[in-house]
Amino acid sequence: MVSVYSVPNAFSALECAEISRKVNAEPESEARLVGQTRDHNLRRADVVWLDDVPGTGWVMDRLISLVRRANRELFNFDLREFAESPQAAGYKAKDGGHFAWHSDIGDGPVAGKRKLTLMVQLSKPGAYDGGDLEVMPGAHVVAASRAQGSVTVFPSFLLHQVTPVTRGARQSLTVWAHGPAFR
Numbered sequence: 001m002v003s004v005y006s007v008p009n010a011f012s013a014l015e016c017a018e019i020s021r022k023v024n025a026e027p028e029s030e031a032r033l034v035g036q037t038r039d040h041n042l043r044r045a046d047v048v049w050l051d052d053v054p055g056t057g058w059v060m061d062r063l064i065s066l067v068r069r070a071n072r073e074l075f076n077f078d079l080r081e082f083a084e085s086p087q088a089a090g091y092k093a094k095d096g097g098h099f100a101w102h103s104d105i106g107d108g109p110v111a112g113k114r115k116l117t118l119m120v121q122l123s124k125p126g127a128y129d130g131g132d133l134e135v136m137p138g139a140h141v142v143a144a145s146r147a148q149g150s151v152t153v154f155p156s157f158l159l160h161q162v163t164p165v166t167r168g169a170r171q172s173l174t175v176w177a178h179g180p181a182f183r
C-alpha cells in the first residue's frame with residue numbers, strides 16, 4: 001500500500017527563495033502544539049503563519065492544486081476545506097530544532113478534521129544536516145525527499161517526525177486539508 005505521495009519539483013528554486021524571503025521578513029513565534037502548549041521535548045521550531053505574510057496568495061493557490069491532485073490520484077478522501085493557514089517552520093541546529101513522532105489529528109474542532117498533510121521543502125538539502133521528515137505508513141519508515149521545492153503528502157493520522165537538525169537550518173511549509181473526521 002502506497003500512502004505517501006510526492007511531487008519532485010512542485011516549486012522552483014526561485015519560488016522557494018521568494019517564499020523564504022517573505023516568511024523571514026515576518027516576526028516568528030515559537031511553535032505551540034495543539035492545545036496551545038509548548039513542549040521542547042516534542043517540538044523545537046519557529047513558525048510563521050502564511051496567512052500573515054503579504055503577497056503569498058499564489059502559494060496557497062499552488063498548495064490547493066497540489067492537494068487536489070494528490071487526493072485525486074491517490075487518497076480519494078472526502079476533503080471539504082482548508083481550515084487553517086499554512087505554517088512555515090524553521091528548525092535550527094543551534095536551537096536543537098526537531099519535531100518528535102506525532103500525528104497531526106488533534107482534539108480541537110479544527111485539528112480533529114485534518115485529513116491530509118502536505119509539506120514543501122523550502123531549503124536546499126545542503127543547507128542542513130539531519131532534519132529529515134520521516135513518515136510511518138506501516139512497519140517501515142519513509143523519508144520525504146530532501147530536494148528543494150519537493151512536496152510530500154500523507155494522511156494526517158500517520159505518525160511522522162522531523163529528526164533533529166544537527167547543522168545549519170531547515171525551513172518547511174506545511175498545510176492541512178480538512179473534511180469530516182475519519183470514522
Ligand SMILES: O=C(O)CCC(=O)C(=O)O
Nearest residue numbers: 089104119133162172174
Ligand atoms: O516540518 C515538517 O516537515 C513537518 C511539520 C509537521 O509535522 C507539522 O507541522 O505537523
Ligand SMILES: [Fe+2]
Nearest residue numbers: 102103104160
Ligand atoms: Fe505533523
